[in-house]
Amino acid sequence: MNEIRKVALIGGGVIGGGWTARLIENGMDVSVFDPDPEAERKLNAVLAGADRAYAKLTMAPHPKKGAVSFAPSIAEAVADARLVIESVPERLDLKHRVFAEIEAANSTAVIASSTSGIMPTELQAELEYPGRLIVAHPFNPVYLLPLVELVAGKDTDARHIEWAKEFYSAIGMRPLVCRVEIEGFISDRLQEALWREALWLLKDKVATAEELDAAIAYGPGLRWAQMGTMQTFHLAGGEGGMRAMLAMFGPCLKWPWTKLTDVPELTDGFVEMVGAQCDAQSGDLGPRDLEHIRDDNLIAIMQALKVNGWGAGQVLAAYEKALFDRGAPAPAADLSQPIRTLERQVPPDWTDYNNHMNEARYLQCFADATDAFMRIIGADADYIAAGRSYFTVETHIRHLNEVKALEPIYTATQVIEGKGKKMRLFHEMRHADGRLLATGEHMLIHVSLESRAACEPAREILSKLEEIAALHARLTPPDGVGRAIGMRG
Numbered sequence: 001m002n003e004i005r006k007v008a009l010i011g012g013g014v015i016g017g018g019w020t021a022r023l024i025e026n027g028m029d030v031s032v033f034d035p036d037p038e039a040e041r042k043l044n045a046v047l048a049g050a051d052r053a054y055a056k057l058t059m060a061p062h063p064k065k066g067a068v069s070f071a072p073s074i075a076e077a078v079a080d081a082r083l084v085i086e087s088v089p090e091r092l093d094l095k096h097r098v099f100a101e102i103e104a105a106n107s108t109a110v111i112a113s114s115t116s117g118i119m120p121t122e123l124q125a126e127l128e129y130p131g132r133l134i135v136a137h138p139f140n141p142v143y144l145l146p147l148v149e150l151v152a153g154k155d156t157d158a159r160h161i162e163w164a165k166e167f168y169s170a171i172g173m174r175p176l177v178c179r180v181e182i183e184g185f186i187s188d189r190l191q192e193a194l195w196r197e198a199l200w201l202l203k204d205k206v207a208t209a210e211e212l213d214a215a216i217a218y219g220p221g222l223r224w225a226q227m228g229t230m231q232t233f234h235l236a237g238g239e240g241g242m243r244a245m246l247a248m249f250g251p252c253l254k255w256p257w258t259k260l261t262d263v264p265e266l267t268d269g270f271v272e273m274v275g276a277q278c279d280a281q282s283g284d285l286g287p288r289d290l291e292h293i294r295d296d297n298l299i300a301i302m303q304a305l306k307v308n309g310w311g312a313g314q315v316l317a318a319y320e321k322a323l324f325d326r327g328a329p330a331p332a333a334d335l336s337q338p339i340r341t342l343e344r345q346v347p348p349d350w351t352d353y354n355n356h357m358n359e360a361r362y363l364q365c366f367a368d369a370t371d372a373f374m375r376i377i378g379a380d381a382d383y384i385a386a387g388r389s390y391f392t393v394e395t396h397i398r399h400l401n402e403v404k405a406l407e408p409i410y411t412a413t414q415v416i417e418g419k420g421k422k423m424r425l426f427h428e429m430r431h432a433d434g435r436l437l438a439t440g441e442h443m444l445i446h447v448s449l450e451s452r453a454a455c456e457p458a459r460e461i462l463s464k465l466e467e468i469a470a471l472h473a474r475l476t477p478p479d480g481v482g483r484a485i486g487m488r489g
Ligand SMILES: NC(=O)C1=CN([C@@H]2O[C@H](COP(=O)(O)OP(=O)(O)OC[C@H]3O[C@@H](n4cnc5c(N)ncnc54)[C@H](O)[C@@H]3O)[C@@H](O)[C@H]2O)C=CC1
Pocket: 010, 011, 012, 013, 014, 015, 016, 033, 034, 035, 036, 039, 086, 087, 088, 089, 090, 091, 098, 114, 115, 116, 117, 137, 138, 139, 140
C-alpha cells in the first residue's frame, strides 16, 4: 500500500494544503475537493511556502513531484483513491456529512481524518464500513513537522493502523500510535493545557501575548524541540532525576499554580484583545513572512538535531537515507553516459549579496554529487560505517554562469580515472534548461578510516568503479578537464 500513487484530499485549508505539499513532494498525485472559491489560491500559497522549505530541508534526491488537481465534487476527488485524507473544519456534523459523501463514491479507501481531537469512534459511528477510518492527526506546518498521531476507534481495523505506521514513516513522518482513545489525543491534551493557562494570564492582565511567548521561546521551548517534559524534568532533578523533581516540586502541583480546566470566557472583547496583541507582536511582518521565518527556524533546528542524531533529527536522517537509497540509479541505468548525481532547486539562503548562488554552494553541490557517485559504486553509508571511504585531495571549480534562488539545477558526473586507490571525477552542473553553470573536477583517494591512510577499495567497489571508468573512457573528454588557473607571462 506504500506504493500509493494518488491520494484524495477533502478540505484544502491550512492542514489540507500542508498534507498536499508533503504528498506531492513524495511523488504522489493529489486530488483536492474544497468548496471555497478561494481554495486554489490559498492552497497554492501553502505549496509555494513548502517548495521554499523543501529546497532547504534536504540535499537528498526527491522523487518526481506529484501533480495537484482540483475536483468539482467529493465523489470525483475520491473515485479511484486508496487513501482519502479529510481535513475539513473541526465539526462532527460536517465531518459525518463528508464521510457519507465519500462512502457513496468509494467503499474501500482508508479514510484518515486530520481531526485535532474528536474521537475516531465518534467519527466512524455513521459509516457503513467503519473499520477503514483512522485518525492521523498532523501538526502545522504539516510539510515540515514529522509528528502524526495515529488513533483507532473501537471499530477500526487494526491492520490500517499498522499500514499507516509504514505509510507515514515513508513520507518522512514520526507516527505516534495513541494506545488509548481519548479526546485531544496526547499532544493536543498537553498543548491545550498550556494554551488555556496562557489565555488566563492574558485575561488576568498578568502578561501580554509577547511576554507569554518570550516565557516559552527563550526557555522551555528551546528544550522542548529536543526533549519532552518528562526527560527535561528528569534532568532538572540533578543526580536524583525525576524522583528528586517530584519530591521537590510535586507538592506545588497541588497548591495549584495553574487554573487547568477552567476556561476564560471568550467574549468578543477578550478575543479582540488577544488578537490585537498578537497583531502588535507581529509588527510589520505578515502571516506569510512569519511562516517563512518559522519554517527556516524549524529546518535549522531539525538539521542541528540531525547532526546530534537526536529526536526529530533522527527522523530526518532516516527519511534522507531512504531518499538517497531510492534516488540511486537502478542497476540497469545507463552508466555509459555521464550519470545524473544531483537534482535540486537552489535554496534561497544559498544566494549572496550579488543575488546569485554563492561560490561555496557550488562546492557543496559537487561534494553531494561525489557522495551520490560513491553510493552508485557501493561506497555507501554501510561501507563507510564498516571503516572505509574516499577523501577528496584536490578540487578545481569553474564558475561559468549565474544561477538564482529556487532555480532548478542538476549535476552529471563523468569518471576521468578510476583505478586502484584513485578516483578522479568531473561534474558538470547545469540549469534544468540545459545551460552549463559550472564544472568541478575532483581527485579522491580511497582510505581506511581507522589508519586515516590510503588503501585499496573493497573488490566489489573497485570493480564497479573500473567498469564505469572503462565506459566513460569512450566518451569525449569534457571541456575544461585538467584545467588549472593559468599564469600570464
Ligand atoms: N490548524 C491547525 O493547527 C490544525 C488543524 N487540524 C485539523 O485539521 C482540520 C482542518 O483544519 P484547518 O485546515 O486548520 O482548517 P481550515 O479552515 O484552514 O481549512 C478547512 C477547509 O475545509 C474546507 N471545507 C469546508 N467544508 C468542506 C466540505 N464540505 N468539503 C470539503 N472541504 C470543506 C474549507 O473551505 C477550508 O478550506 C480540522 O479537523 C482541524 O482540527 C489538525 C492539526 C493542526
